[in-house]
Amino acid sequence: MRSDRRSLLIGSAAFALTNAARAAEALRDDAGRALDPLRPPVARVFPAGPPAAILLYTLAPELLLGWPRAIRPAERPYLLAQSADLPEVGRLTGRGNTANLEAVLALKPDLILDVGATAETYRSLADRVQGQTGIPYALLDGRLAAAPATYRSLGRLVGREAAAETLAVLAERTLATVRERVAAVPEERRPRVYLARGPRGLETARQGSINVEALALLGAVNVAGPGGSLAQVSPEDVVAWAPEVIVALDPAFAAAARQDPLWQATPALRGNRLHVSPTLPFGWVDAPPSVNRLVGLWWLGKILYPAQFPEDIRAVARDLYGRLYHVTPDDPALDRVLAGAL
Numbered sequence: 001m002r003s004d005r006r007s008l009l010i011g012s013a014a015f016a017l018t019n020a021a022r023a024a025e026a027l028r029d030d031a032g033r034a035l036d037p038l039r040p041p042v043a044r045v046f047p048a049g050p051p052a053a054i055l056l057y058t059l060a061p062e063l064l065l066g067w068p069r070a071i072r073p074a075e076r077p078y079l080l081a082q083s084a085d086l087p088e089v090g091r092l093t094g095r096g097n098t099a100n101l102e103a104v105l106a107l108k109p110d111l112i113l114d115v116g117a118t119a120e121t122y123r124s125l126a127d128r129v130q131g132q133t134g135i136p137y138a139l140l141d142g143r144l145a146a147a148p149a150t151y152r153s154l155g156r157l158v159g160r161e162a163a164a165e166t167l168a169v170l171a172e173r174t175l176a177t178v179r180e181r182v183a184a185v186p187e188e189r190r191p192r193v194y195l196a197r198g199p200r201g202l203e204t205a206r207q208g209s210i211n212v213e214a215l216a217l218l219g220a221v222n223v224a225g226p227g228g229s230l231a232q233v234s235p236e237d238v239v240a241w242a243p244e245v246i247v248a249l250d251p252a253f254a255a256a257a258r259q260d261p262l263w264q265a266t267p268a269l270r271g272n273r274l275h276v277s278p279t280l281p282f283g284w285v286d287a288p289p290s291v292n293r294l295v296g297l298w299w300l301g302k303i304l305y306p307a308q309f310p311e312d313i314r315a316v317a318r319d320l321y322g323r324l325y326h327v328t329p330d331d332p333a334l335d336r337v338l339a340g341a342l
Contacts (some may be wrong), residue, residue, distance in 0.1 A: 019092055030146075031118040032075030032154055033126060038111060038136035044264070046104055046135075048092040048114035049208075050288035051142050055115050057083060057149065058324045059167060060160050063150040065089060065107050065204065075202040075281035077333055080326050092129065093122070098208055101133055107134055111157065114148065115290060116142035116210070144293050146211040147171040150292075155162075170323060171294055177218070178297050181218040181308040193220040194243035194268070195286065197230070201238075201263075206231050210289045218300050219252040235262045241269055245304065246274045247285055253342045275303050278317075295320045314338070 024320050027035045046064045047053035056064050061080055068090035076298050089107065090099030093114055104112065108204060112135055118121040122139055130137040136159055145240040148168040155164020182190075195212055205211035205243040208228030215222065223241035224231060238246075239262060248254040254276045257263035268274050275295065277285040284296030301309035306334045322328040329337065 026063075027200075029126075029157075030141040030150065031123045031126070031291075033123060033130075033137075033139060033140045034155070035111075035130075035136040035138055037134070038157065042110045042236055044107070044109045044111075045158065046089065046107055046109035046112045048112055048137075050091070050093050050282075050342065051290035052113040052115040052140075054282055054288065054290040054292055055140075055150065056113055056158075059154055061156055061326065063072060063158060065109055068266060071281070074336075078281040078321060078325055078329060078337075093125065099303065101129065104129075104135070111135070112137040113140070113154070114138065115140045136265050140175050142210065142289060142293075144210075144289070146173065147175070147294065152268065162261055167291075167323070169293065174297060178217055178301060180300065181305070182217070184306055185219060185308060190219045190221055191225050191244040191273075192248060192265075192267075193304070194223050194238055194241060195251070196246055196248040196253055196257075197286070199250050199252055201232055201250070201257060202235065203230060205286070211286045212250075214285050214293045214296050214300055215288065217297060217335055218304055220300075220304060222246070231239065235260075238263070239265050244268055244273060246276060247300070247303075248282055249279070249283065249286060250277050251276045254340070261337045273303075278337045278340055279336045291324065294324070 015069050027038050029035060043063065044065055045056055046065050047056055047068060050068050053064060053067050054159055061083045063279065064083060064086060066087045068089065068091035070088035071079060071084045090103065093116065112129060114137065116122065118139055118141055121307065126137040126139045148171045149169040151164045151171060155161045159172050193215055195204050204224045206224045207222040207226030208226055209230065211230065212222055223243045244267045254274055257269065257274060263269055277283060278299065282288060282292035284299055295317055298309065298311065299313055302313055317337065318328055318332060
C-alpha cells in the first residue's frame, strides 16, 4: 500500500509537471514569443487590427472588446447585433494606426491579438507593447494558407480549442478543395488577372503580397508581376498588361471603367470579365486580409473556372456566413452582398 501510495504521489507530481510544461509551451504565439503573464481564463481581447478582429469574432465574438473601425450600417445585418454594437477602439498596427497604449490599458484586456506578418518588425512591436503595458501580445500568422493552424493557435490561447478545431477543419477543407481543383487546370488555361483597388482602380498588389493571396491560391497569373507589395499604376500599364479578368474592390470604379474607352481596350472588358468583389460585411478577396477571404475563394473559383466550381455561390455564402459570422443571411441580404454593395 505504501509503495502504491508513493508511486501514486510520484505519478501525480510528474503529471502536474508535464501539464505545467505543456502549458508553458502553449503560451507562445506564432512568432515563438513567450506570452507571460497570459493566464486563463481569457475574457477580454483587444484586436490590434482588422484581421485580428475578424479572426477573433469568427471564433469567439464574446471576447472581442471592440472594432478597429466601427461597424457601418450596411455591415450590421451580417453580424451579431451585440457585436455590431461594440465601440471603435482604433488599431495598433498597419496603415493609419489610431489607438494609443493608454486607451488600450483603459479597456483592461487580458490579451492583445495581432494577426498578419510575423517578421522581425512585427515581433519588435509586439515585444515593445507587451513590455510597456504588461499585457500579453499574441502575434499570429495571417497568411490565408495558414488559417487552419492560426485558428488552432488562437483556440489554445483563449481556451476555445473545440470551436477552433471546427473552424480549422472548415478552412482546411476549403483550401484542399481549391488546390485540388486548380491543380486540374492546365497552366495555359489559368487567366491573367488584375486586382483593381481604390476608386480609380489604379492601386494594385504585386505577386507575393498578402492582398493577392486568394488569387494566388486560385492559380491566377498576376499581371502586375512580382514585388510583394502594393503599387500605384497607370491605365496605360493595365492596358499593356492585357488582363483577361479584372477583380475590382470598388463598384464605383467598375461602373466608370465600363464606360471608359481606355479600360474597354483590355481583354477583360471586351470579354465582360470585370467583376466587383463582395465586401459585406468584409471583403471577399482582400480588405481586410483575414479569414473573410475563405468565402472569396469559392467566388473567385467560380468566376475564374466556372466548370471546376459548379456550386451555387449563394448556397455556399449562406452556409459560410452562418459558420463564420454567426448570422445566416436571407435572400435580399445575399443579393446586396453579391451585387458588390458597400
